Amino acid sequence: MSKSIFYHAGCPVCISAEHDIINLIGADNVEIVNIDENRNRISEAEQAGVESVPALVTPNGHTLHINFGASMADVKG
Amino acid sequence: MSKSIFYHAGCPVCISAEHDIINLIGADNVEIVNIDENRNRISEAEQAGVESVPALVTPNGHTLHINFGASMADVKG
Numbered sequence: 712m713s714k715s716i717f718y719h720a721g722c723p724v725c726i727s728a729e730h731d732i733i734n735l736i737g738a739d740n741v742e743i744v745n746i747d748e749n750r751n752r753i754s755e756a757e758q759a760g761v762e763s764v765p766a767l768v769t770p771n772g773h774t775l776h777i778n779f780g781a782s783m784a785d786v787k788g
Numbered sequence: 789m790s791k792s793i794f795y796h797a798g799c800p801v802c803i804s805a806e807h808d809i810i811n812l813i814g815a816d817n818v819e820i821v822n823i824d825e826n827r828n829r830i831s832e833a834e835q836a837g838v839e840s841v842p843a844l845v846t847p848n849g850h851t852l853h854i855n856f857g858a859s860m861a862d863v864k865g
């Protein structure tokens with residue numbers, strides 16, 4: 712993949728981090744995925760190593776967990 | 789400030805995140821500060837809201853805690 716993917720779940724911490732990430736790396740360089748609204752992408756996020764949201768998966772596959780909004784268990788619950 | 793500041797303490801999690809951040813936003817756009825080696829910048833980091841490292845303080849003053857390397861208490865201890 713060439714873009715980063717930012718996974719979030721709509722929480723206030725997530726939205727704030729989303730704005731910061733877009734400001735830092737540019738909207739064209741990141742796909743924003745709300746896994747609470749797009750629940751079929753939860754397993755993809757987990758396979759990428761996402762343990763909590765918000766998280767940014769970089770083009771080389773590293774997962775950066777940013778601050779702490781919600782655990783994946785909370786999102787799935 | 790116009791650059792982001794990436795605070796870290798030399799831990800493996802920190803170094804990995806440092807590489808990811810430089811890849812994402814570019815080395816010219818971020819100042820890298822090792823607060824374990826530059827201990828006189830610990831208070832500055834704390835005042836910026838850094839509670840653990842690695843952390844990125846954005847140009848607009850938001851603090852993004854990335855993954856978890858060490859708490860500030862550990863760095864200071």
